[in-house]
Amino acid sequence: MDRAKVAVLLLLGFWLLMFAPLATAVFDTPSVLRTILFVVANIAYLGVVWFFAKKMKVFENE
Numbered sequence: 679m680d681r682a683k684v685a686v687l688l689l690l691g692f693w694l695l696m697f698a699p700l701a702t703a704v705f706d707t708p709s710v711l712r713t714i715l716f717v718v719a720n721i722a723y724l725g726v727v728w729f730f731a732k733k734m735k736v737f738e739n740e
Contacts, residue, residue, distance in 0.1 A: 682734040689727045697723075 697720055 682731070682736045685734075686727060686731045686736050689730075693720075693723055693727070 697716075700716065
């Protein structure tokens with residue numbers, strides 16, 4: 679695996695570490711605004727990871 683793939687995997691691992699505890703905190707005390715913000719933050723973070731992965735051509739065959 680090259681450096682770009684390792685970087686994307688680390689970013690996804692960080693996402694799991696960050697957002698799993700946040701998810702339990704958000705859904706233990708349900709609030710519509712908090713849930714919407716949580717979903718938007720998740721989508722934004724994964725969008726950034728996807729953008730850099732695409733820019734670094736991680737998923738293309740060599």
